[in-house]
Amino acid sequence: MSASTTGPPVDIPKTFGALLLGALFASVLSGISDLQAMFYFKAYREDPLRLKLMVAVVWILDTIHTGLIWSAVWFYLIGSYGQFLSVDEVPWQIPMIVILTPTIGVFKDCFFAYRIFILSGRNRVITAPIILLVCLRVAVATTAAARLFKFGRYSLLQLHGGWLITFTLIVSAVLDALSSGLLVFFLLRHRVEHGRLKHVLDKLMLYGVESGTLTFFGSISVMLCWILLSHTLIFVGLYFCMAKFYTNVLLAALNSRNHIRQRRQTTTSIGLERRTGRGRTYDSEAPVQFATPNSASTKVPSDHFQLGVQMERGVHYHDVEAQTDLPKSTNWN
Template identity: 35%
Template sequence: MSASQSPIPLDNTMGASLIGVICASVLYGVSCVQTWYYFNHYRNDVWYIKSLVGAVWLFDTTHQILISHTVYYYIVTNYGNPNSLGHLVWSILLEVLFNGFIGLLVQGFLALRVWRLSNENIPLTVTVVALVLAEFASSVAFTVKSMRLQTWGELGQLKGLSITVNIVGVVADILIAGALFFFLHRSRTGFKKSDTMISRLILFTVSTGFLTTICAVASLVSILVWGHTLIYVAFYFGIGRLYSNSVLATLNARKSIRGLGEEDTDELSFSLQSFSKSGSKPMTSSRPTNLSIKIDTMQDYESRDSRQQEPESAATDGSFH
């Protein structure tokens, strides 16, 4: 979370918090619809994907309740009571922890995709995981320390820690999005439909990573430039909602994205047979992993369909082995 630097005139800047809650509420409504859609269309998913969706929705709901309580406390409960504006309400401090939980789950899920798409690149994966854990640890530390404080002025003591949370989050998002973009782009097979599927995955990766990064940067800049206001919360309140919607959108798009790649399965199989008979190499040495990635993906689809289970493409659990 982001902390203020000095006593905050809440009577002048609580409007920013209200805007943040309204925007977060809209995004929460979208995530609820996406969660409902997921459990109605992907009932045969493996248990850990279902658990991920359930946990993200639960933390999302808790976070929405907390930030709504914060604004209600200052604007409604203590309306006309200016003395209460200088004191911290517990809900705005505790919401940091649940935003951290959402980030941990979603970024951890994306780290698993990086691990699989990179052919189990240990240095890269360790770096990503370290950043994800550092961001979560910073959120926990901020929550624990801030719960002991009483006023907004005292919260300024945690300025360094709040900035750290935002910076680490930005770096982690950029690294994850960049890694996924690189490995997905390298996985192109040369077949039109398959490349269209991969392009769609790249679009999802870049767009979702871009939105969360922009929101975190805006929150960070707001602290540094307008640290005496609550403008930063208009951005920070929405970060967790963007995380949850990004992972839900990716999971719910699996069938449509998979369909793009399955259309050229026959073309790929014919080409492989031709390569086998002629003894020619199907791919150049500059892209040695592309063919194996596509083959494994197709085999994964076929084996899962034969068991009447939902397929898990790289858009979901990073099944590009």
Template identity: 30%
Template sequence: MGAALVGVICASVLYGVSCVQTWYYFNHYRNDVWYIKSLVAAVWVFDTTHQILISHTVYYYVVTNYANPSSLNLLVWSILLEVLFNGFIGLLVQGFLALRVWRLSNDNIPLTLTVGALVLAEFASSVAFTVKSMNLQTWADLSHLKGLSITVNIVGVVADILIAGALFFFLHRSRTGFKKSDTMISRLILFTVSTGFLTSICAVASLVSILVWGHTLIYVAFYFGIGRLYSNSCLATLNARKSIRGLGEEDTDELSFSLQSLTKSGSKPMSSSRPTNISIKIDTTGMEDYQSRDSRQQEREPEVRGAFSISTSSVDLVAFLCPGE
């Protein structure tokens, strides 16, 4: 039971972080579309419910049944029901990420269907585990569902790795060549990798624990934290949008400034010309050259800006920075 207690403590810390992130989101992203707000609210509700359930589990064994060793052989309902709420959190967060895969891949249906099937399979496995386990009485009885528990972890690992790998591939392929925008994409890649691989590592640790130390509750300690990693990763990517989007805006400002500077520098020689006949003729030609150059530059400036805008939108960063638009 010591491992479960450690798991609850770690999950409680992560729950506190998710509460702060939820508060930050609703205070700084009030203009988000309603279903993104609903996603965040639902994730927080399920996160809170899961935290209550695992806290009740440890309280039941450590406090309520203190000095009652026989109770350790019995299953308490809360430790069985928490699997379902972990499944709800995974379904919402992975479903949201699957939508991003669909948008970044230019509506790649086979890839999106594969990711969606894995997400649904993990949730279905969690539901099946919960339904079957509610009729069990002891930990020995629960060992009969070991195969289903392993399935939940394996499907979760595969789904997380596939989602993270797909997002990494499409983001990396969409680099624009502009330093700031590439920095923005690199930041998105960092969040993507942390989202997928942190949860994958936790799921792998839970899987290894149940295979190697199946007679202990070590795997429970890791499984308690998976839902928190999902919720915090999702909230972190949503809350980082303003800072990441600012990098791209700085890039556009720098490009505009350099073009305007180039245009102004082209007009300076006109004021330094001398009013001789020859100079007038040359100046007239030069003025025409500079005027035509200025006009071409003015025509080119929106084209360059447009090229930057197109290259950035080809990444479909809207899927990350403005979900729902």
């Protein structure tokens, strides 16, 4: 606890310290997303233009988000140095971050909503709640940002609209849980139909659970700190990282496709070997016998008999996002 004659005591670690740590961790996550974006453009040059544009837009928004974070930190730590009341002030960068975070989340949520749409057999009824929640979160977050601009202080927002922040975070948590739950449900259903690819589908399910859990608990943590520790800035430091979670989850989903394809090809090849009997051993020195209805068996030396089998197998991928990295035999209509 730090005190000063110019103002009330301020808990430095839980205010300015929380902001600094949040900004540093968000910057690390932003660096990871930069690496993922560069890897994507290098490894997936044949992707449709719409996907490349989506990644480019998310990358740009993430960079702007990082700049806003450090601009806000500069306001608190440098621009308002020694002014204890600045802990309660809301610089213009914070409302912009509140708007930008769900905006980045739209791309992630719509990407997974499209996967669920395909896995569900293009069932719009199942996908519609996800899209509605996405729109609701953006609308409520924009309203909360407008209130922040208007009041300019966290304490006033707590009194005259604190529920907006809480409701935004609740919608985010519900959206993450719903998306992950539906994704795992439909992958489980396809796992039963395509037992030979269970390892691939298990990998997809594990990733769906992990990504949903990350963003879900992130939203819950920010909400609890906003409600229980509103006199600190811990909730702001945690909220800095939410957009980075969305960006990295989306890019990781895109960049994991090659690994999933390789596992699918390996699984299919193993199944093919079992069906064709590849891997059996034969005695190459034993003579080969032929029998005809009117003659006895005739032995032919093995060095005068050659049998060749040539097998060619090709795998073609078209619009991998529409296939959601599942087998071609799946009925998508």
